[in-house]
Amino acid sequence: MRAPEAMKLALLSESPADEAAISILVGYVLGAPFTRVQPTLRARGWPSVEQVLPAILRHLHFNTEADGLIVVVDSDDSVVHTPQHEAPAYHHPGCRICRLRTVFRRTLKNLPLNAAHPAPATSAHPRIRRERVLRAVGLAVPAMEAWYLCGRDTSITEAAWTQGQAAGRVPYTRSELKWRVYGTERPTLPHEIKRAVQEVTRHQGDLLRLEHDFPQGFGSLARDLRSWRAESGH
Amino acid sequence: MISAVHFKDFKALRSTAVRLEPFNLLIGPSGSGKTSLIEALLRLRYLAGQAPAPGPASALAFLNGPQIEFHFHPPFENVRVTLGCQADELSCHRLRVDHPPGLAGARQWAELRTQLHGIRAYLLDHQAMGAPVLRSAGTELATNASNLAAVLAQRAQQAPVAFAHLVADFCRIMPEFSGLDFRGVGEGHVELRAALRDSPEHLSCENLSQGTLYLLAILTLAHDPQPPTLLCLEEADRGVHPRLLREVRDALYRLSYPVATETTRPVVQVIATTHSPYLLDLFRDHPSEIVLAHKQGNAATFERLSERPDILELMRETNLGDLWYSGILGGIPGD
Numbered sequence: 189m190r191a192p193e194a195m196k197l198a199l200l201s202e203s204p205a206d207e208a209a210i211s212i213l214v215g216y217v218l219g220a221p222f223t224r225v226q227p228t229l230r231a232r233g234w235p236s237v238e239q240v241l242p243a244i245l246r247h248l249h250f251n252t253e254a255d256g257l258i259v260v261v262d263s264d265d266s267v268v269h270t271p272q273h274e275a276p277a278y279h280h281p282g283c284r285i286c287r288l289r290t291v292f293r294r295t296l297k298n299l300p301l302n303a304a305h306p307a308p309a310t311s312a313h314p315r316i317r318r319e320r321v322l323r324a325v326g327l328a329v330p331a332m333e334a335w336y337l338c339g340r341d342t343s344i345t346e347a348a349w350t351q352g353q354a355a356g357r358v359p360y361t362r363s364e365l366k367w368r369v370y371g372t373e374r375p376t377l378p379h380e381i382k383r384a385v386q387e388v389t390r391h392q393g394d395l396l397r398l399e400h401d402f403p404q405g406f407g408s409l410a411r412d413l414r415s416w417r418a419e420s421g422h
Numbered sequence: 423m424i425s426a427v428h429f430k431d432f433k434a435l436r437s438t439a440v441r442l443e444p445f446n447l448l449i450g451p452s453g454s455g456k457t458s459l460i461e462a463l464l465r466l467r468y469l470a471g472q473a474p475a476p477g478p479a480s481a482l483a484f485l486n487g488p489q490i491e492f493h494f495h496p497p498f499e500n501v502r503v504t505l506g507c508q509a510d511e512l513s514c515h516r517l518r519v520d521h522p523p524g525l526a527g528a529r530q531w532a533e534l535r536t537q538l539h540g541i542r543a544y545l546l547d548h549q550a551m552g553a554p555v556l557r558s559a560g561t562e563l564a565t566n567a568s569n570l571a572a573v574l575a576q577r578a579q580q581a582p583v584a585f586a587h588l589v590a591d592f593c594r595i596m597p598e599f600s601g602l603d604f605r606g607v608g609e610g611h612v613e614l615r616a617a618l619r620d621s622p623e624h625l626s627c628e629n630l631s632q633g634t635l636y637l638l639a640i641l642t643l644a645h646d647p648q649p650p651t652l653l654c655l656e657e658a659d660r661g662v663h664p665r666l667l668r669e670v671r672d673a674l675y676r677l678s679y680p681v682a683t684e685t686t687r688p689v690v691q692v693i694a695t696t697h698s699p700y701l702l703d704l705f706r707d708h709p710s711e712i713v714l715a716h717k718q719g720n721a722a723t724f725e726r727l728s729e730r731p732d733i734l735e736l737m738r739e740t741n742l743g744d745l746w747y748s749g750i751l752g753g754i755p756g757d
């Protein structure tokens with residue numbers, strides 16, 4: 189029996205370091221190798237991720253073989269997603285996961301199913317494998333550096349952050365997280381990538397800790413990705 | 423080194439002050455005083471290097487003319503330098519120094535003078551950089567970087583480790599290249615060439631793109647083993663692809679925030695100007711490093727972004743670059 193073809197995935201985040209880390213984590217969740225489609229996608233920070241997402245989805249749908257798009261953004265000071273937001277038709281206007289999911293839903297709804305595939309059907313590419321680009325959305329609370337510190341610093345969790353937000357006094361700042369990860373608030377890009385990869389690689393083979401400490405931001409991403417296995421037959 | 427500059431009637435800077443951090447990015451329209459600030463710093467360097475004016479201090483009363491007053495970070499916090507002139511004179515060509523009395527104060531001023539001598543300003547010019555240059559002209563990068571080839575050729579010989587770091591950085595950022603080398607041309611001239619990664623070919627400096635040359639010049643400054651004490655760079659984003667602006671920022675940060683493990687260089691104070699909202703976006707986490715230069719009629723003023731709580735609030739939902747372009751920040755033409 190022929191091994192299933194690797195999934196073709198696109199990834200949108202805020203920096204090359206985030207991308208490197210997310211790409212590794214996605215591989216761990218999927219438990220299978222995947223191919224990056226359009227590896228040059230990038231957004232300029234939060235508001236532009238939301239603004240550019242419809243165009244990226246249309247592009248991936250019509251012009252590429254991408255099976256899915258993974259989007260991960262920092263929460264910064266915004267509202268953190270909660271299980272209550274998962275209620276049918278619920279949408280929290282301050283929550284970035286809710287907002288990104290809404291963009292996915294609205295954009296994909298208006299695209300024709302089974303888009304004409306650019307490549308002719310051959311034995312290598314028998315058919316388009318998806319009707320729509322699959323969605324995976326994650327939220328790093330408050331920033332990717334929190335995920336990098338997971339398992340190293342037990343005080344850094346989504347719960348600690350949201351409790352701090354509710355009390356009006358956040359337990360740590362983005363700058364502090366940067367210090368702890370990079371030893372400086374102003375890391376060079378290669379240093380940032382190196383540290384990001386070092387830290388997420390610790391989670392190889394065991395994502396429980398990350399899912400436990402970041403149940404909404406990372407958990408949502410992992411749940412989205414796992415649902416793909418069912419949908420895509422992988 | 424310099425903690426603040428106060429202006430009175432200096433060009434469009436009628437009455438304003440700017441506090442300076444280790445790193446400063448100035449944004450604002452033409453005529454908003456960005457270049458005047460740099461000009462004031464260069465004038466400070468020049469006048470501090472001259473022999474002090476003879477005669478009693480009262481002879482240096484500036485009356486009603488323009489004045490520029492400089493304050494300094496420790497250990498020079500008790501020294502104050504003022505440039506000025508009388509109302510009927512055209513430029514601030516007089517210098518007054520106030521330092522603590524006695525030998526200790528004089529020593530402080532002497533030491534500060536040495537540091538002020540290290541102020542440099544650059545406005546890069548790719549056309550000038552493209553031409554071969556006298557090999558002997560490589561002691562220090564020229565204002566427009568026209569002697570880039572000679573500076574790098576000299577560095578390759580005299581500071582091979584620093585040169586190797588520069589080349590490694592360049593090839594990482596521009597992966598189409600695998601190295602830099604030099605070719606003798608004409609009488610005593612040298613030409614800089616970049617080796618292409620996937621071909622035996624070399625591109626001579628004149629065939630390198632504008633952006634590549636600007637980036638090379640910025641890296642040359644960032645990896646300088648003997649950098650200026652204060653470095654001004656006009657139009658830091660010039661010719662550089664928006665995605666590579668992070669590298670420009672990081673290169674300049676290396677100067678003002680040297681990482682202990684990477685280099686033992688002293689801190690270089692950096693003042694850069696830009697018109698790029700994309701470069702501005704990269705300072706979201708450090709609003710205290712942004713200086714807005716406003717122009718209202720004929721008068722210009724400076725303001726720190728970190729002193730604008732309204733903007734810090736808006737930055738949660740909008741890119742800094744977009745806030746600037748929209749006009750909310752100020753620092754736009756036709757204010």
Ligand SMILES: [Zn+2]
Pocket residue numbers: 268269270273280283284285286287
């Ligand atoms: Zn939500």
